[in-house]
Amino acid sequence: MLLNISDALTSEGKVEQKQAALEADSFKSRMGEFKILEKKPIEFTLTNLSAGKARMEGKTDISFQAVCDRCLEDVEVTLPIAFDRVVYAPDHEEAEDADTAPFMEGYQLDVETLMHHEILENWPAKILCREDCKGVCPVCGKNLNYGECGCDTFVPDPRMAVIKDIFERNKEV
Ligand SMILES: [Zn+2]
Numbered sequence: 001m002l003l004n005i006s007d008a009l010t011s012e013g014k015v016e017q018k019q020a021a022l023e024a025d026s027f028k029s030r031m032g033e034f035k036i037l038e039k040k041p042i043e044f045t046l047t048n049l050s051a052g053k054a055r056m057e058g059k060t061d062i063s064f065q066a067v068c069d070r071c072l073e074d075v076e077v078t079l080p081i082a083f084d085r086v087v088y089a090p091d092h093e094e095a096e097d098a099d100t101a102p103f104m105e106g107y108q109l110d111v112e113t114l115m116h117h118e119i120l121e122n123w124p125a126k127i128l129c130r131e132d133c134k135g136v137c138p139v140c141g142k143n144l145n146y147g148e149c150g151c152d153t154f155v156p157d158p159r160m161a162v163i164k165d166i167f168e169r170n171k172e173v
C-alpha cells in the first residue's frame with residue numbers, strides 16, 4: 001500500500017502516528033519464497049525535521065513459514081522489525097540521494113517496497129527449529145531430534161592426526 005506522509009514532510013513541527021498494513025502474503029528473495037503466517041499493523045511515527053524532511057520510525061512483527069537449516073522441518077520464524085530513517089519530499093535537494101529514495105513515490109511511502117527491504121535486512125543468517133537441533137543423519141537421513149538411528153557416522157578428523165604427530169615429536173626432544 002501507499003501511505004500519504006505529506007503532512008509530516010510539509011508541516012513544520014508536525015509529529016504524527018500512522019498505521020499501515022502490509023499487503024504482501026509472502027516474502028520472496030534469493031533464499032526462496034516464504035509464506036507470511038501473521039503480520040501486525042506497522043506502527044509509524046513521523047516527525048517533521050525541517051521543510052521537506054521528516055524522521056520516520058516504525059515497528060512491527062511478521063511471522064514466516066520457513067524450514068530448519070539442519071533438519072528441514074517446518075519452522076515459524078518471527079521477525080521483529082524496527083527502523084528509523086529520514087524521508088524527503090520529492091522537491092528536497094537530498095531526495096534523490098537518500099537511502100529512502102526507493103521507498104518514496106512523491107509524498108507517498110511505498111510500504112511494500114520499504115518492508116521488503118526491512119525484512120531482507122533483518123533476515124536471520126541461520127534458521128533453526130531449536131538452538132540445539134541435531135539435524136539429520138548423513139547416512140540414513142533420519143531426523144536425529146526424534147532419537148538416534150544407530151548408523152556408524154564416525155569420521156576420523158585428519159586435523160587431529162596432525163596434532164597427535166606434533167605431540168609425539170615433542171616427546172622425543
Ligand atoms: Zn531442526
Ligand SMILES: [Zn+2]
Pocket residue numbers: 137138139140141142149150151
Ligand atoms: Zn542414520
